[in-house]
Amino acid sequence: MELHPLRGVLATEAGPPAQGATLAWQYEGEQGPSHWGTLAPTTASCEKGTHQSPINIRTASHPHGHDGMLIQYRAASGHVGTSHHTVEVDFQSGGTLELSGRSYSLKEFHFHEPSEHQLNGRIYPMEAHLVHRDESGHLVVLAILMELGTETAPLADVWERIPSGKQEEVRDLLFNPQDLLPKDLHHYAYDGSLTTPPCTEGVHWIVLKEPIHITAAHLERFVSLIGHNARPVQPLNEREVDEE
Numbered sequence: 001m002e003l004h005p006l007r008g009v010l011a012t013e014a015g016p017p018a019q020g021a022t023l024a025w026q027y028e029g030e031q032g033p034s035h036w037g038t039l040a041p042t043t044a045s046c047e048k049g050t051h052q053s054p055i056n057i058r059t060a061s062h063p064h065g066h067d068g069m070l071i072q073y074r075a076a077s078g079h080v081g082t083s084h085h086t087v088e089v090d091f092q093s094g095g096t097l098e099l100s101g102r103s104y105s106l107k108e109f110h111f112h113e114p115s116e117h118q119l120n121g122r123i124y125p126m127e128a129h130l131v132h133r134d135e136s137g138h139l140v141v142l143a144i145l146m147e148l149g150t151e152t153a154p155l156a157d158v159w160e161r162i163p164s165g166k167q168e169e170v171r172d173l174l175f176n177p178q179d180l181l182p183k184d185l186h187h188y189a190y191d192g193s194l195t196t197p198p199c200t201e202g203v204h205w206i207v208l209k210e211p212i213h214i215t216a217a218h219l220e221r222f223v224s225l226i227g228h229n230a231r232p233v234q235p236l237n238e239r240e241v242d243e244e
Helices: 017-022 033-038 153-160 216-226
Strands: 004-006 009-011 070-073 076-082 087-091 095-099 102-112 126-133 139-148 171-175 187-193 201-208 212-214
Touching: 087 216, 095 126, 095 139, 102 139, 153 171, 153 212, 153 216
Parallel strands: 139 201, 139 212
Antiparallel strands: 004 009, 070 095, 076 087, 076 171, 087 102, 095 102, 102 126, 126 139, 187 201
16 A cells, blocks of 8 residues: 555555655665665654554454444546556545444555465455545555456456556546445454555554455556565564454
8 A cells, every 4th residue: 555646636545645755665676675664764664663564364363343344435536547556546535434433535446466465374466455534534444355357347447447657647437436345345454554665553454355356467467567566464463353
């Protein structure tokens, strides 16, 4: 998950815009994940944080948790664009996710290849992050794992509208984020961080158990345009993982 402006609209996953938008970092080499913590004073959490994301989810600490998650997405106009690190779709008003009585507005969704989260050590071909923010700036990210198969027509339309080059253009899209969701919304939940610099902690993660599908052709197109963009899993430390 990352922070950068798209067509003047802040596609956010946390932190001050100037930090996420201007800091030079990569997924390999001297600016890769093992060096993120020393790139700047603002990125120290990438190395020293104790609640970092992503994680390998093995077993739930509280297998019968209940967070009252309620998703109320709706069809909305969005923009499809690319950055140096991902493909994303942003919204002015894509609906809400309610959690423990608090409402979070959907701001954008984007993709990572391969998946950042793992389930019992399994790495999926891709992962989608749906980023939500409440009025106080708190973040909830809904992670959807993706495996190869026949994708839905609405998701296929997203891939068909991806610009042909990095930061070349932004294309309009009418999309209902509900079409991204699997039928089964049972999930794992834990407290973590951004998965990109500055790796800010205080992000609540919801990882759906049931994956959705992406075709091999669209996966290959993403890799040819963006490359691999997954942060390695981080230590769980003393955190608990709830299961809903």
